Amino acid sequence: MALAGDPGTVIIDYNPFASGPSTGALDLKFKNQGGADCDLRLTLTSENGAIADDLSLGGVGIRLRPRELSGLRASDVKPGAFIFLVPKDSTAEAQFDAAITADAVPEAGTYTSDLKLLVEDVDGNTLLPSIPIRVQLVSTPRAQLNLAGAAGVFGSGSSVEVVDFGEAVTGATRNIFVQVRANAPSTLTIKSQHGGIMRRLGDVVTDSTVPYAIELEGAPIDLADTWSRAIDPPRTLAGASLPMLFKLGTVTGQMAGRYQDVVTIDISPN
Numbered sequence: 001m002a003l004a005g006d007p008g009t010v011i012i013d014y015n016p017f018a019s020g021p022s023t024g025a026l027d028l029k030f031k032n033q034g035g036a037d038c039d040l041r042l043t044l045t046s047e048n049g050a051i052a053d054d055l056s057l058g059g060v061g062i063r064l065r066p067r068e069l070s071g072l073r074a075s076d077v078k079p080g081a082f083i084f085l086v087p088k089d090s091t092a093e094a095q096f097d098a099a100i101t102a103d104a105v106p107e108a109g110t111y112t113s114d115l116k117l118l119v120e121d122v123d124g125n126t127l128l129p130s131i132p133i134r135v136q137l138v139s140t141p142r143a144q145l146n147l148a149g150a151a152g153v154f155g156s157g158s159s160v161e162v163v164d165f166g167e168a169v170t171g172a173t174r175n176i177f178v179q180v181r182a183n184a185p186s187t188l189t190i191k192s193q194h195g196g197i198m199r200r201l202g203d204v205v206t207d208s209t210v211p212y213a214i215e216l217e218g219a220p221i222d223l224a225d226t227w228s229r230a231i232d233p234p235r236t237l238a239g240a241s242l243p244m245l246f247k248l249g250t251v252t253g254q255m256a257g258r259y260q261d262v263v264t265i266d267i268s269p270n
Contacts, residue, residue, distance in 0.1 A: 001038060001119070001127045004029035004091055010098050010135045014060060016105040016183060016237070017144055024098035026064060026133065028117070032086040042072075042094060043081040043118040044133065051080035052115050057137040058106025064135075067095040083122065098135060105235040108141040108184040108269065141269035143182035144239075153238035154179045168210055168251045168259065175246075178216070180231060181239025184269040189228045190214070191264045196223030198259035210259045211249030217242050223263075231267070 012024040032038050044052040044064055055062040066072035066082060072094055075081035086092045117131040148157035160176045180188065197209040214221040221227050233240040 002031045004031045012137045026096040028094040030086045031091045038086050039122050040084045041120045057111035059104035061102030063101050064096045067097050070095040106139045111137045141184040143186040143267045143269045145267040146179040148177045151241045154181045170251045172248045178242040185232045186269045188231045189266050191226045192223040193262040198261045200257045208255040213247045215245040
């Protein structure tokens with residue numbers, strides 16, 4: 001019995017904010033050079049010899065499971081072991097998937113666990129030296145932002161795309177919430193297209209404008225240029241919810257019509 005090729009590193013590209021599952025693949029090719037079929041007993045262990053049923057990398061739960069239709073079956077004798085048939089004079093591939101069993105929001109980075117694969121026959125006799133297996137979870141820096149009409153966990157509340165003051169009145173206010181989450185320290189940026197004023201819409205060219213101001217968590221935002229602030233939300237799916245206030249300036253003597261500005265709010269991981 002021989003191992004054909006290097007199993008390589010099992011890499012899981014983990015996005016804590018994605019809706020779909022994250023997995024990694026472990027494919028092991030065994031070559032049976034003998035004249036009889038051979039049932040292998042494969043056992044993954046930690047470096048200290050304990051059965052590696054479940055791993056935790058950056059707080060994310062991981063389990064190596066037989067891939068569907070892989071031919072691997074759980075051992076009836078040894079817990080945590082799998083039986084795999086390699087026919088005589090042939091090569092067969094034992095296929096595992098590293099599946100996520102418990103989600104978390106790990107800090108951006110690479111998390112590693114070094115395991116050993118024991119290759120025995122069904123009687124427990126060692127057929128090959130233990131095979132080193134490295135499992136890596138890669139958490140790429142990510143940040144997300146959502147604008148909502150109410151405070152709450154990320155994605156909760158009605159989405160906000162337009163802040164409408166209705167009929168303009170001096171000092172009128174509107175409130176939204178900037179929901180943010182990230183797995184790394186990030187930068188929040190806010191930019192006003194017209195520098196903190198709303199311009200009149202329509203075909204008539206006019207200098208008539210309506211000024212307004214924005215506050216984030218009670219602090220004024222300088223809309224004259226791109227404003228930025230370092231932000232480090234908790235490492236949770238809920239993230240943080242930041243209150244944002246819009247307030248109209250003096251409304252007197254402006255030409256009748258609809259006035260508008262475009263405010264771009266963004267977040268990016270550092």
